Amino acid sequence: MSPPLQIHEPGQTPLPHARRDLAVGIDLGTTNSLIAIAEGARPVVLRDKAGRGLVPSVVAYMEDRVVVGDEARRIMVEHPDRVVASVKRLMGRGAEDVLRVAGQLPYEVAAAVESGGMVRLRVGGRTLTPVEVSADILRAVKARGEAALGRKVTEAVITVPAHFDDAARTATKDAAKLAGLTALRLVNEPTAAALAYGLDKGAEGLYAVFDLGGGTFDISVLRLQMGVFQVLATGGDPLLGGDDFDQVIAEHFLAERARELGEAHLTTGEAKMALMSARLAKEELTTLTSGEWPIVLGGRTSHHRLDRAKLNDLVRPLVDRAIAITQGVLSDARMDPEDVKGVVLVGGSTRVPLVRDMVRELFGTEPLSDIDPDEVVALGAALQAAALTQGSSALLLDVTPLSLGIETMGGLCEKVVPRNTPIPTARAQEFTTYQDGQSAMMIHVVQGERELVTENRSLARFELHGIPAMVAGAARIRVLFAVDVDGLLTVSAEETGTGVRQEVAVKPTYGLSGDEMAGMLRASMEHAREDMEARLLAEARVDADRILIAVDAALRIDAALLSRTERTAIENQMQALRATAQGHDRHRIADAVEALNGATEEFAGRRMDREIRSALRGVAVSALEDRVGAGAAEAKK
Template identity: 40%
Template sequence: MTNNESSKGYEHEKHIGVGIDFGTTNSLIAISKDQIVKIIPNNEMSELIPSIIGFQEGQFIIGDVINEEMIELHSIKRLFGKKLSDLQANPYLHMLVKDYIDSGSEILRLNFAGKSMTIPELAAQIFLCLRKQATNALNSSVNKAVITVPAHFNDAARGEVMLAAKIAGFEVLRLIAEPTAAAYAYGLDKRSEGCYLVYDLGGGTFDVSILNMQTGVLQVIATGGDNILGGDDIDHLVMEHFCDKYKLLKCKELMRLAKKAKEALSFQVNFKDIFAGKIVELSKEKFEQLILPLIARTIDITQDTLKQIENIVISGIILVGGATRIPLISKSLNQAFNIPIFSDINPDKAVVWGAALQAENLTSSNINSLLIDVVPLSLGLELNGGTTEKLIWRNTPIPISVTREFTTSVDNQSLMKLHIVQGEREMVDDCRSLAKFELKLPLMQAGEIRTEVTFSIDADGILSVAALEKNSGTSHAIAVKPSYGLSEDEITKILENAQQNLLEDCHKRLLWEAIMHGQTLISNAEKTIKEIGEFLEEEQITKTHEAIQLLKEKLRSNDRDSIVESSKNFEVITEPIITSSLNKVVEKLIKEIARQNDIDLEGACEGSLACATCHVIVEEEFYNKLKNPSEAEEDMLDLAFGLTHTSRLGCQIIISEELEGIKVYLPSATLNTALAIRESRPMPVDSRIRVMIYNPDDVFKFTGYYGYQASIELAKEEEVVSISMGDTTSWQIVPAGNRIFIKPIEQDATTNMTIITNKRTYFFELYAAETSDMRDPDMVFNLRFIYPDDEKSGDHLQNYTASSSSSPDLSHPEKYNFNYSISGNESIAPIKIFDDGVYTYLQFRDKNAELPAIFAVDDALRESMVNYRLAQDNANMVIVEQVFRKLSVRLGKKIVCIYNEAFKPY
C-alpha cells in the first residue's frame, strides 16, 4: 500500500496502537483496524526494514546501506540481556561487537561512533525509525505498541526491549512472545480447542513453542530454542562455501550474495551470479547438504520441547520466519512428525500481524481472546538453612501474582533478609541469584511476626517483589530486573541438571527439614528453661542441658538418620520434664485465678473426686476430704476436655500456642450438670453409652472392636455432608440421618476420620481392638455429643455445605492453604495443589492422560498409597480425603515430591 492509502482512516486518531516485530535481521511495523492488518512500509515502500544500525556524518541510519565506510551494528537483538563477560566469553557475540568499553562494570557498553552507548540506547534508534515511519505513513501520532520478543527472553532481555521502546517514545502496551503472536495471526484463538506447534526460524534466533487453545485462552505451555541459531547462520554457511570454492574474501557484498542465493534456492534448483569477475554457482542439492546439520539441530530441539508435555496431540505446525521458506525445512518436519503445516501467511509477516491484531485488541473495548505466556524458570526465596521456597513455578502462565506468609525462627529478629532466586534445584547454592533486600522487623517473639511476600509477574514478563510486615505495616518493594539473562541453552542445562540431581536434592531437603526440626526442639527447650526454670529441679535442668548438647552434636554431623533418631530421643527425655514444669506453673496459675475469682476449690468440686466438672486441679490438702466418685461421676470425668479427650486429674486446662504464656479456662459452676439440664436428658449409666462435649478444636478418640459395630450420634438437626478417612479399606462407615455406623473390619487398624455436617466439623482418631465379651466396659455401643454453645459451635463453619466430590470454590482463596512446593518430573506434576484443612486437591494437566499413583510419605520416608477420587465437575482434579505433610506422585519411573510447607517454620 502507498503512504497515502495507509493514512486513510487514521488522520483524526490521537493515540494509535501498532504491532512491532523487532527482528534480528529485519523489523516490521503494522496496524490493524477492524481485524484487517496492514504492514506499514518505509519511504522506499519496503516492508522489511533491516535491523542494522549505521552512523555517518553525525546521524544514525537504519537499514542496509551499501557503504563500506559507514559504521554498522548488525543483529543487536542478540545482545539484549547480555553482560560484558558474556560478550568476552562467546566468540560469536564477540564477532558481532569488537569495540566495547570495559569500565569495570558488567553493564555492556559499546563504543559506537565515538560515543559510549548501552544496548537499549542503540536499539532505540530502530524503534525510533519505525515510529517515524508509521507517523509519516498514517499522518497521525503513533505512540502505543505491542512488541514481540522471543519466547525464551528472560526478565533482563525483556526489560531492555521495553527500555529501548520507551526511549523511542513508545508506550509499550504489551510484550508478547513471537510464537504467541504468530498463532494469533493464524486465528487459532477462534479455532476449536487443541495444541499447536510454532516453528520459528528467524534471522538470528530459533524458537519452538507449544500452544494450547482452551475456551478462548491461547496459552504457551512449553518452549525451547536456540538464541544463536537462525537464518543468518545459513547465510554464513553459504558465504563460507563461496569463499572456499572460489577463493573469495569475506565482505558485505559477498554476504548479500549468499543471502540472495539462499532465497533463490527456495524456489529454483540452481543459482548463478557474477561476483568479483567470477561466475558463482550453487545447486539446490549442495545447498541442502550445507545446511542439513543446522536444520537437524532445529528438529532435535523441537523433539526435546515436545517431550516437556506428554500425552498431547499436535493439531498443526505453524511456520514463522523467512528462512522457513526453504523446502528442506517443511520436508524435515513432515518426516519427523507427519503433522499438517500451516503456511498461509507470509512467514516474514506472521509475527507482526499477530502483534498488530493484539494492539487493536488492547486499544479497543472488545477483547475477544486472551494471550498467555509462561515463566521459563521457577522463581522463589531462600529459606533459613539454604533451601529454596518456590513461589512461582516454571511454565506458570503470566501475568501471575503469588503471596506467601513467612515468620521468624528466633526471638527479637530485627531484619528479614529476602534473597530472590531462579532455578529448579532445592538448595539456594544451586540456583541463580537475582536480587536481595532487607525488611526491618519489630522486635517480637519467634513465630509472632507475619510477613507477606508477593511475587508478581506482569504481562510483559517483568518480576516485582513486595514484602509487608503485617504487625508494624513496614513494607519494601523491588522491581527485579536481573542484571543479565540466560540463553535458551543455559535454561535447558539448568532443567537437565535439576532432573539429574532430583534424588540428591530431595535428600538435601529432607536433611534440612531434620536439622530445622532439631533446632526448633533445642530452641523451645532453652526458652522453656529460661522462662520456667524456677519450677525445675537441678537434676532436670542438667538432664535437659545434656540432651541439648548431644542433639547439637548430631546436627553438626549432617547425618539425617542420626539427627531424626536423636530428635526423637530428645523429645522422650525432655517432654516429661517440660510437662511436669508446666503442670507446676499451671497449678500456681489456677490457685491465683481461683483466689481472684473467690472460688472455693473444695466447694467447686462438690465433695467429689470428679474435679473435671469445673476444670481445676485440686490442691493436695483437699484430697482426703473428698469421697470416691460414683459410676455416673466417672462418666462425668470422661466429659472433661483439656489436653486430651480422656483427660482426668491434672489435664483440665486449655493451653493456646497462639497466646503468650499459658491461659487457664476456669468456669465457676459445674458445667456438666448445667449441660445435662439444658439438654433435658439423663446422664447415661451404662458405660457402653458414652457422652462427649463437642469442642471444634478437639480431636476425639474412638476405639472400635473387631466384629462389633457402634454408632456416633450427632445433633438432631445435623446432616452429614461428607466423611473422610485416611484408611478406607479397614473400616466400614454407613451414615444414616444424624448417626454414623462404624465398624473395624481389620484387626489393629488405626486411622483418622473427619466428619463434616451442615453445622460442624468433627475430628477423630480411630483405633481397632479385640474383645470376647460384649459386656466389656471399655466397649462403646453409642457415642453421643452434647454442645455447650450451639450458636458458637456452628458459626465457625459458616454453613459449610460444599460437596467433597466437587471442585472447591476458589472465589475465597483465604479459606485454602496453597503453601505447597513441588520438585520432580514436570510431566506428571500437578499444576495446582491446595487443601482446605480436610481435603487435598491436586489438579493435573490433561484430563485424557493416565493419572499417577499418590502416596503419603512419613518422616522415615516410608510410602503408603492413598485413595482418591475425581471431582465430578473437573475431570483432571483429584480429591484426597486427608491433608498430609509430604506426598509423592509416581507414574512408571517418574516421581514428583510434594511438600506441604505450612507444616514447617521459616
C-alpha cells in the same frame, strides 16, 4: 474535521477509550522490523511509498546522522565498521554473556565495561547500548507508520521472543520509551502469530507455532478455542536463528578460501562481507538446488560452490537443536506431536527447505505458511493493539517462558514460579534464617531451568533488613513473586512474624540503571528539541529567501515607482535580512522578514494600483478578477 457523532445502543455505555487513536503493532525483529495496524477487520502492514513493509533492523552511525533500514544495509558494504545489525541478540545481555558469543557477532564490543553492566558497542566512533540501537530502529519504524497513517503514532504493542528473559523484556520496553512510544503490551511472537492465524483463518484446536527468525528460535503450543488463545507451553533458544545458518556457511566458505588463497585473519568488516555472501547463498538455495557465490576481499576473489545437500549438512545440527527443543515443549504441554492439529511457520528462516522437511516429519502434517512468515507476527501484534485500545472478543492467555526462583544455601536454585505458569501470576514461598540472630537476608532472584544458580540468569539481588533476633530457622521470610501480563517480575519479601517488608521491581542486573535511562531520555529529548529547532531555522531561512527574491524581482521591474530614499530604505532592510539569515537565530530572521515586509508595503500597494490601472485598459471584466487576485498574491509575498 470533527469525527461523526457516535450513537450507542440504548443501555450500552460508550467505551471510555473509544476516542483513543488506534495503537499499532510492531515486530521488532533481529533481521527486519515491521509496523502494522488493524483498522476494521483485517490487519495490514504499513508500507512506504515503494510498497516495502520490511525495515531491515540495521543501523548505520554516520558522522552527522543515523541511517536505518535498506540504506544502512547498503552502507554496510562500504563502511561495515559504522553499521550495527542483529542487535536484538544483545538485548538485556551483560558483557560476560556477550564474550561467550563474541566470535559470532559481527561487531566490536566495547572493551571497558563496568562489571555487571549492560554490554556496549563501539561503532562509528560512538559507544552505544543495544537499547539505544533498538530505539533507533523503533524510531524509523514509527516514522514509517506515521507517514503511512498521516498522524502521530504514540502507542504500540511490541512483540518479543517468547523465551526472552526479564532483562531482555525490560530492555525492549526501555527502547520503546527512548523512541517516544508507549509499549502498551509486550506480546510473545508465537502468540501474536497464533492470533493472526486464529482470527483470520478461524482456526480452532491445538496448534504449534514454530518461529525461527534471524536470531532467535521460539516454539509455542497453544489451544485455540472460542476466541481464547491459551498458551500451554513455550520454549526456545535466544541464540538460534538464520544468523547462525549464515555463520556456518560463511565458515565453510572461508575455510575453502583459506585453502585456496592462504589467508588467515579477517577484520570485523571482512567477516561481515563473508556473512553477506553466505546469506545470499542460503536464500538462493531455497529455490535453486545449487549455485556458486563469490567472496571479494582485499581485491581478491574466491568462488564457492554449494548445493542443497551440502547446505543441509551444514545447517542440520542447528535444525536438530530446534527440533529437540520442540519435543521438550510438547512434553511440557503433556502432548504428543500427533495431538497437534496444525503447525504454523513463522520467521524468514522457516523458508529453508530442511527446516520445513524436519517440521513436517516431526508433526506428520504439512506446515502452514499461508500468511507471510515475515509479516504474521506484526499482523498479530496489530490485532492485539486493536484489542487493547478498542476492545475485542479475542483474548490471549500467555505463560512464563522460564522458571523464576531464588538462591538458597549451597548456591542451589529454589523455583518459586515454574515455567509455563499462566500470567498474571503471584506465588509465595517461605524461607528461613540459617544463623542464630541473623538480622538481614540476601535475596538473589534468578531465572532459568538449571539447579545451580550460577548456570541460571541472575536477575536481581536485594537485602531484607531488620529481621528480629531469633534462633536459626525460627524467622519466617515470605518471598512473593508477581509476574504481570508483560511477563515482568516484581519481588517482595516480608518477615511474617513482625511484618518487616521490602519490595523491588526487578531491576535486571544487566539492565540500564535508572540514571542511565534518565540520561538517555534527556539526550533523546534534547535531540528532539534540536531537531525541531533545526527544522524551524531551515523554514525561517526559506521564508527569508523567498521574500528577498520577490522584492529583488519587483525592484528590477518597478524601481521607477520609488523615490531614492524609499529605495535605499528597502535595500537596507534587504541587506539586514541577508545578514540575519546567515545566523542561527530563527526569531531574529522572522523579525527581519517582518521588517522587510513592512518596508515594502507602500511599494507593493503602488505596484498593485498600477497593475489594476493597466489591467483595466482593454481587458475584459471577467478576466480582471484573476489578474487582481494574482497581483494581490504576488504583493503579499
